[in-house]
Amino acid sequence: DQQVKQNSPSLSVQEGRISILNCDYTNSMFDYFLWYKKYPAEGPTFLISISSIKDKNEDGRFTVFLNKSAKHLSLHIVPSQPGDSAVYFCAAREGQSGTYKYIFGTGTRLKVLA
Amino acid sequence: KAGVTQTPRYLIKTRGQQVTLSCSPISGHRSVSWYQQTPGQGLQFLFEYFSETQRNKGNFPGRFSGRQFSNSRSEMNVSTLELGDSALYLCASSRTLAGGLYEQYFGPGTRLTVT
Numbered sequence: 001d002q003q004v005k006q007n008s009p010s011l012s013v014q015e016g017r018i019s020i021l022n023c024d025y026t027n028s029m030f031d032y033f034l035w036y037k038k039y040p041a042e043g044p045t046f047l048i049s050i051s052s053i054k055d056k057n058e059d060g061r062f063t064v065f066l067n068k069s070a071k072h073l074s075l076h077i078v079p080s081q082p083g084d085s086a087v088y089f090c091a092a093r094e095g096q097s098g099t100y101k102y103i104f105g106t107g108t109r110l111k112v113l114a
Numbered sequence: 115k116a117g118v119t120q121t122p123r124y125l126i127k128t129r130g131q132q133v134t135l136s137c138s139p140i141s142g143h144r145s146v147s148w149y150q151q152t153p154g155q156g157l158q159f160l161f162e163y164f165s166e167t168q169r170n171k172g173n174f175p176g177r178f179s180g181r182q183f184s185n186s187r188s189e190m191n192v193s194t195l196e197l198g199d200s201a202l203y204l205c206a207s208s209r210t211l212a213g214g215l216y217e218q219y220f221g222p223g224t225r226l227t228v229t
Contacts, residue, residue, distance in 0.1 A: 043222050
């Protein structure tokens with residue numbers, strides 16, 4: 001059973017507009033969440049993260065929002081650029097220091113149209 | 115600073131064979147994790163090694179094993195290959211920074227095809 005779900009396999013957005021990628025989770029013990037971007041033939045690259053004690057973290061064009069009561073997080077990219085076209089994975093951390101495990105979603109393919 | 119390297123990048127094997135994949139982490143990173151990526155399943159955690167010891171394990175059969183050497187390089191072995199083992203195998207090296215922030219970098223992966 002998927003503990004981290006990305007229900008939209010793909011998303012298309014016009015250049016300059018906002019991209020919103022969503023992620024839902026089931027385990028309330030997750031304490032840290034991360035977003036990764038993956039281009040074809042490359043490994044995932046870290047984008048942004050958020051601790052469960054926060055509800056927002058911003059880094060340039062990227063903002064991650066966390067709604068713990070809804071067990072939902074989202075990644076906002078504003079403004080979207082063609083170079084943002086990639087597969088985006090959200091990941092959640094469980095466990096304790098020294099035994100952390102990272103659970104990934106299935107990914108959302110973002111296409112930014114020029 | 116060199117990134118995470120994985121060898122080989124591509125591999126074709128037949129059912130029943132065994133395979134060994136290699137990962138060299140970023141210098142200074144002592145933790146190496148392995149993931150399997152298949153379409154529709156995302157990245158699934160295989161195991162993590164830290165200082166030559168397996169410290170965490172995902173839900174994969176015993177055919178999947180690994181080890182880590184004193185220089186932090188890691189190998190993953192899959193025995194008695196099955197068609198369903200065809201996937202992209204990703205290695206990630208990581209470290210925890212001051213303040214509890216976590217840093218994880220992935221290699222480009224090894225694309226394994228089992229025929």
